[in-house]
Amino acid sequence: MVAKPSNNLSFKLVLLGDGRVGKTSLVVRYINNVFSEKQEATIQASYLTKRLVIDGVPVTLSIWDTAGQERFHALGPIYYRDADAALLVYDMTNSETFNRVTKWVKELQQMAPPDIIMTIAANKSDLLRSKKINIQDAESYATSIGARLFVASAKTGVGIDEMFLDIAKRLMDRRKESAEGLLTAPPRKGIVIIDDEPEKEPPPKCCS
Numbered sequence: 001m002v003a004k005p006s007n008n009l010s011f012k013l014v015l016l017g018d019g020r021v022g023k024t025s026l027v028v029r030y031i032n033n034v035f036s037e038k039q040e041a042t043i044q045a046s047y048l049t050k051r052l053v054i055d056g057v058p059v060t061l062s063i064w065d066t067a068g069q070e071r072f073h074a075l076g077p078i079y080y081r082d083a084d085a086a087l088l089v090y091d092m093t094n095s096e097t098f099n100r101v102t103k104w105v106k107e108l109q110q111m112a113p114p115d116i117i118m119t120i121a122a123n124k125s126d127l128l129r130s131k132k133i134n135i136q137d138a139e140s141y142a143t144s145i146g147a148r149l150f151v152a153s154a155k156t157g158v159g160i161d162e163m164f165l166d167i168a169k170r171l172m173d174r175r176k177e178s179a180e181g182l183l184t185a186p187p188r189k190g191i192v193i194i195d196d197e198p199e200k201e202p203p204p205k206c207c208s
């Protein structure tokens, strides 16, 4: 039997990455379809919701945009510890910011929910001429950690809808699989369930 996904699926997605790589710009482009050259720095974190309908199923993405600056790093766990997915963003014109992604990944592998879905956004692709785009290393890194990589630009809008949609679809598939798993999983051996208390005898009738 195939489990039907529940009527409203809700997921938490957290954005991580160095300061100035374009995390806020990606979210703002995705939700409001606008871009600002002077995007203000995020203080700590902000939160936006996106509602989608995928294959007829309503899906809500809660998107947590965090501050990437070093001084906010310690707050990371607050946002990723119960996240369903993480979007790790780097700036394609700055290799340091890619190194920072690999650090976040290591941290997530140790501290985040083990089944967290990871995606890497190679942002600011508009600043590179097409022949200079070499993402083979980044792509093989993504594959090695079970993540997908998307080349994106918050400025032009390239790659963004596809990236968020892919995240939402993978989240849905995973939820479906785990629901099916629960339905078809054999009962655990060695566990005997005992009702806490035996039924009490009804009190004797009296006094009639």
Ligand SMILES: Nc1nc2c(ncn2[C@@H]2O[C@H](COP(=O)(O)OP(=O)(O)O)[C@@H](O)[C@H]2O)c(=O)[nH]1
Pocket (backbone or CB within 6 Å): 017, 018, 019, 020, 021, 022, 023, 024, 025, 026, 036, 037, 038, 039, 040, 041, 042, 068, 123, 124, 125, 126, 127, 152, 153, 154, 155, 156
């Ligand atoms: N050219 C270009 N600039 C971008 C892009 N995304 C963000 N920026 C600029 O990079 C700066 C930092 O962006 P912001 O979204 O605040 O980065 P955050 O600190 O990671 O949230 C801002 O000046 C943005 O306008 C992009 O795709 N292309």
Ligand SMILES: [Mg+2]
Pocket (backbone or CB within 6 Å): 023, 024, 025, 040, 041, 042, 065, 066, 067, 068
């Ligand atoms: Mg920001």
